[in-house]
Amino acid sequence: MNIAEMILHRRSVRAYRNEAVAPETLAALQERMAELVPLIPGAKVEGRIIPTRHGSFLQKWATPHFIVIFSEPTDDGLLNAGFMYQQLDLYAQSLGLGTCWVGLGSLEGGEPIPAGMKVAVMMAVGVPDGVARRTGAADFKRKAMAEITDWPDERLEALRLAPSATNSQPWFVTHAGETLRIWREELGLIKQRTHGRMNKIDMGIGLCHLYVTHPETFRFFREENPPTLDGQIYIGSVTL
Ligand SMILES: Cc1cc2nc3c(=O)[nH]c(=O)nc-3n(C[C@H](O)[C@H](O)[C@H](O)COP(=O)(O)O)c2cc1C
Structure with missing residues (x-):
């Protein structure tokens, strides 16, 4: 399925296997992250795949991977973060991965924050534990x-x-x-x-x-x- 088709079938996945995503799949995500199309080209956004232990989250997610999304601290930065990383959400789910946007989380473990940016939001990504796609x-x-x-x-x-x-x-x-x-x-x-x-x-x-x-x-x-x-x-x- 392409990412437009995934709109009808994606869902927030909150149950993950405690299992690493295959390295080639992580590499595909990484590649896609470099190609995300911005809504507002000047509003800086950057994402990074991090180990879950480098974040602090209210919910305890079993997946070992999170994506932290940084943006410049402006309304357009946040708008762009949503626009760009929803492309990744759809892409990841088209690969059979589960994802869930996570609004309340913070970084731990010395993860660097790019200059002039703040953590905008995060996204859990991992192998879904028996969560079916939506049917329509x-x-x-x-x-x-x-x-x-x-x-x-x-x-x-x-x-x-x-x-x-x-x-x-x-x-x-x-x-x-x-x-x-x-x-x-x-x-x-x-x-x-x-x-x-x-x-x-x-x-x-x-x-x-x-x-x-x-x-x-x-x-x-x-x-x-x-x-x-x-x-x-x-x-x-x-x-x-
Ligand atoms: C910006 C944003 C932040 C969110 N934060 C959380 C969160 O912290 N925890 C959570 O379980 N779901 C979170 N969600 C998921 C929403 O609850 C979910 O997208 C919404 O209920 C619709 O369900 P669906 O994604 O399955 O279609 C977030 C979604 C967005 C877009």
Whole structure:
């Protein structure tokens, strides 16, 4: 399966075998990490495969591998981290690996942090322990199409199915002719504290799903005088 097809079949894997991924598969991941396409080329993102013991996580994952994703400490850095590493999530799952984004984790064991960057997020990766792929859209717990857009649009199905922190699905899309305007749900003060940073990564993940389903034509840009929409923050515009 290619990565666009994986959108319908991927899931967060939280049960892993305590077993190393084959060296050639790790090498394939490493190679792919060097080829991830950015949404915003100037916003720096870097990933590294680390041993699980070099991180501290709330959940105890049996897999020996994690990927730590660094970004410049800006909103665009987080957006880019989601956009780039969701390509890796889909690729890893297409190889039969399990993955799970991990929002709450920190580094231990002297792992260096690239200059001018911070840990944005991490991703568990490993051999799934008896976790089956999804069989199709009916297998997802997601908002209905009508809740994520002003106009039902089957091109947005890939966005609808995208993963997000605590399954919060912070995206909303409005149509302006050929242009899709992409919005992030504005959070109240308390939720902003717990979900704000992760929701910026989520937006990159959702945009990644639009990109991988329209790889030849996807274009992201920001309008000069962005419109406003009550309760929403303008992220950018897309044509597909
Ligand atoms: C940025 C981000 C952070 C996440 N952090 C965690 C986490 O710390 N622990 C966890 O078990 N799942 C985490 N998840 C996984 C989400 O809970 C999951 O993607 C969502 O519930 C949808 O389920 P699915 O990925 O199986 O489609 C995270 C997902 C994203 C996108």
